Amino acid sequence: MEKLLIPDLNIMLVEPSDTQRKIITQLLIKENVSEVDPVSNLAEAKAALTAHSSDVIVSAMYYDDGTAIDLLKFIKEHTELSAVPFMLVSSENRLAKLEEFKQAGVAAILPKPFEPLHLSRALKASLDLINTDELDLEFFDxxxxxxxxxxxxxxxxxxxxxxxxxxxxxxxxxxxxxxxxxxxxxxxxxxxxxxxxxxxxxxxxxxxxxxxxxxxxxxxxxxxxxxxxxxxxxxxxxxxxxxxxxxxxxxxxxxxxxxxxxxxxx
Missing domain, CATH: 3.40.50.2300 (Response regulator)
Structure with missing residues (x-):
């Protein structure tokens, strides 16, 4: 199977702020992402994912109708969506708040605001999850x-x-x-x-x-x-x-x- 590259990715961006959606979309485009599907809340995200899956989800922590944990649980409960890498973007720095996301298996947690380097690394981590590549060992099969x-x-x-x-x-x-x-x-x-x-x-x-x-x-x-x-x-x-x-x-x-x-x- 041919490996996906960053320009091949279709990314769903879940962000309630119009300004933040524009900023993050522009940063994704600068990383050569060609398709960004922006939505503003949990209901819109669920509807869009039900209609067509995305390769990666980039999400804020809080929406007007729920939280990123609600969306993450929705994704993990659906077999056809459970493997989609999930990137959290948040200004939250309390470890207790972030722990639930770490335990849930997010692909990356990006601080808000984040540097292009953070986004680049997170996109590469997501691609590593999508593109499987068997490890070749000298002493083991x-x-x-x-x-x-x-x-x-x-x-x-x-x-x-x-x-x-x-x-x-x-x-x-x-x-x-x-x-x-x-x-x-x-x-x-x-x-x-x-x-x-x-x-x-x-x-x-x-x-x-x-x-x-x-x-x-x-x-x-x-x-x-x-x-x-x-x-x-x-x-x-x-x-x-x-x-x-x-x-x-x-x-x-x-x-x-x-x-x-x-x-x-x-």
Whole structure:
């Protein structure tokens, strides 16, 4: 299948402000996007997506009839739309507000106002999700790599699974927290663990410690996915567990590809 390029993209822009719609549309055009379909609220976005899907959705956080989370949930609930990359544009800087979007598997979160560099990177991240490209490994057949994916958010698991499957990883077992992951680890063998940090019952740090200090599992590479800030106290605790790589949410294909190539080639 021929890969899409930025000029091939049809982008739906959901923005209630006329001024902001014009500004963002012009910035998209400068990035060589040729088709931008602007709408102003949730109802218009749902109607347009029902009539014809888009390749990428760029959305403000708040509308007069709902929020971007409402639209994101609508998209994820529809099979034909669930794979459409979603980019959030917002001036919101409270971590608690942004966490829900990170957990839901947005392709990118752009600050408002954003620089052209931010938009360019976000568009490339969206294209990476659309254009699947199997990872070529020296020591493994990528199709036989056994992955344990651990995250308490179903939306986050779906997003991470999609990224991994796009790289050729097919043998993926899902667990909702560290405790459930341990039952799978005791019953089956895995070549890679991808785990969230914040989870109920047993978090990612406790799971990583079990894996790393158990002789039967100590060899398994671990990628920890977290929305924690780099200078948080939790990050120090994570790094002390023997995690092989840390990956920020949103879970970006290009970053993960480099991690997998390094971890599975060792």
């Amino acid at each position: 990528i199709h036989t790599v056994r992955v344990l994916l651990v995250d308490d958010s179903k939306l986050a698991r779906n997003h991470i699974r999609r990224v991994l499957e796009g790289m050729g990883l097919k043998l993926i077992t899902e667990a909702v927290n560290g405790a459930e992951a341990l039952t799978y680890i005791k019953e089956s063998e895995f070549d890679l663990v991808v785990t969230d940090y914040n989870m109920p019952e047993m978090d990612g740090r406790e799971l990583a410690e079990y894996i790393r200090f158990n002789p039967q599992t100590a060899h398994i590479p671990i990628i920890m996915v977290t929305s924690e800030s780099a200078d948080s106290a939790h990050m120090t605790n994570i790094q002390q567990t023997g995690v092989n790589a840390l990956c920020d949410k949103p879970f970006e294909s290009a970053e993960v590809r480099k991690m997998l190539a390094a971890l599975l080639s060792e």
